[in-house]
Every structure is written in C-alpha cells, then in structure tokens.
Amino acid sequence: MNTTILSARSLSKRYGDGIALNNVDLDIAAGESVAIMGASGSGKTTLLHTLAGITSPDAGSVNYAGTEVSALNETQRSKLRREAFGFVFQAGLLIPELTAIENVALALMLNGVPRRDAEAQSAGWLAHLGLAGMEARRIGELSGGQAQRVAIVRAQVTGARIVFADEPTGALDSHTSANVMSALLAATAGRGNTLVLVTHDPTVAARCSRTLYMHDGVISLAPAAHPDATPPPVAHPVSTQDGSTFMQNQNWAGQP
Numbered sequence: 001m002n003t004t005i006l007s008a009r010s011l012s013k014r015y016g017d018g019i020a021l022n023n024v025d026l027d028i029a030a031g032e033s034v035a036i037m038g039a040s041g042s043g044k045t046t047l048l049h050t051l052a053g054i055t056s057p058d059a060g061s062v063n064y065a066g067t068e069v070s071a072l073n074e075t076q077r078s079k080l081r082r083e084a085f086g087f088v089f090q091a092g093l094l095i096p097e098l099t100a101i102e103n104v105a106l107a108l109m110l111n112g113v114p115r116r117d118a119e120a121q122s123a124g125w126l127a128h129l130g131l132a133g134m135e136a137r138r139i140g141e142l143s144g145g146q147a148q149r150v151a152i153v154r155a156q157v158t159g160a161r162i163v164f165a166d167e168p169t170g171a172l173d174s175h176t177s178a179n180v181m182s183a184l185l186a187a188t189a190g191r192g193n194t195l196v197l198v199t200h201d202p203t204v205a206a207r208c209s210r211t212l213y214m215h216d217g218v219i220s221l222a223p224a225a226h227p228d229a230t231p232p233p234v235a236h237p238v239s240t241q242d243g244s245t246f247m248q249n250q251n252w253a254g255q256p
C-alpha cells in the first residue's frame, strides 16, 4: 500500500497572469483512491491533466512508476496514457455512434488486441459492472449512470494502473452517483489499482481513501472556508465484490 506509483515535484503551470499550479508536490501510492476538491478555478483539472501527462507543466516533474512523464515526447506520453492510464470524465469520452461493447472493445483494439478477443473481454467486464444485455445499445440509449459505467469499463479494461476521473458523477443524481462510485472504486482501488478523481461532491470524496484540497493552485489537507469545500462526512468502509473493504477517508478523523 506504500509503494508510490505517481509523484509530482514542484509542479507549476500558468495561464497568462493566472497561476493554475503553484509549486505542487504530491505522492500517490498504488491502490489509493485520492479525491481532489476545491473551489472552481482552483486548479483541480489542471493538476489531474498534468499528472496524467495531458498537460505539460511550465516547471516541475511528474514521475509514474519510475518514468519521468514530463521528459517524454508526445508520442511516448500518448502510448503511456493508452497503456497505463484510464480516463473517466463527466461528459464521458464515449463515442455516441458506437454501441457499449464497441466503445469498450475499441480501447483494447487500440492496444493491439484482436477484435474477437476485445469483444469477449469487454462483454465480461460489462456484465461485471451490471450491464449484461446492454452491450448492443448505443450510448444515447443508456441512462447517465449506465453510460458512466461503460466509461469506467473502458477506462480500466486495458489494465490501467491509474484511472483519472474528472467529475465522474457530476451529472448524476445522488443514488446513481453512489452506484457509479461503487463501480469506479471496485474497478480501480478494489483491484489494487489507483484512482485519482476531481469532485465537488463531499459524499463522493468521502468514499475515497484520501482527500486533498486545492486553493489557488496549491494543495492542502484542509478545505478553505468556501461552500465548495465543505468537509465531507467521515467515510463509511466500502465493501468490494470480493468481500474486502476500502479504507475510510482518513483526513477527517478528529479534524475541525
């Protein structure tokens, strides 16, 4: 649980006169689920994209499992993203013209898996996340929660060691959001992989093993006095399908 899989050192990123990341240091261990909260514009998405090698920092470095991500060229970074990382975003990255199974299988086929194998693996994973019978539906024929579960399957079907999620439950009602979070945690930290997610929702953050707060491009362990950063309730242990449980959200024990 203590093996660092992703670390950032002195990350800085400016957009014009604005500072999106200001000298950020962060270590994330394999198997952790880390929630990033903070006010709008505080730098959460910039941090997520910089950790994932989508955005290049102006200064500082990101290291993934011994690889200096910031030193890779775009082709190498894109290969790393395809093979080691998965992504779940609020609006989804799903292709509406394709069916659920085609969306998932595509991720495998891009990594060289033959179509027949890709579809067989995808069908297994879709069933695992409660989507059996929906394989042939196009994305528009699924509910928001079902579509997000397809996005989760697609993000981790390639064996992603880290899944980055930006507001994965942002468009969902609270009941569906809780179900999608269960699926996301079971498919990532529940399998020993890592989840880094951005959320405005304290109940979503409370399901993760650690919550970080961003203020003006800086990370802290405590929320600002801002309505977006209301402390989450102490987390309940989350059961996985294999009967184990996730850690509680530890930041809140005994904190004001």
Ligand SMILES: Nc1ncnc2c1ncn2[C@@H]1O[C@H](COP(=O)(O)OP(=O)(O)OP(=O)(O)O)[C@@H](O)[C@H]1O
Pocket: 015, 018, 019, 020, 038, 039, 040, 041, 042, 043, 044, 045, 046, 047
């Ligand atoms: N591509 C860009 N061009 C210019 N400015 C940007 C760009 N991306 C982000 N910014 C600015 O950087 C700052 C941090 O943005 P970021 O999207 O990381 O914040 P956030 O905390 O994720 O916000 P939100 O919760 O609203 O999504 C903001 O001031 C934003 O306007």
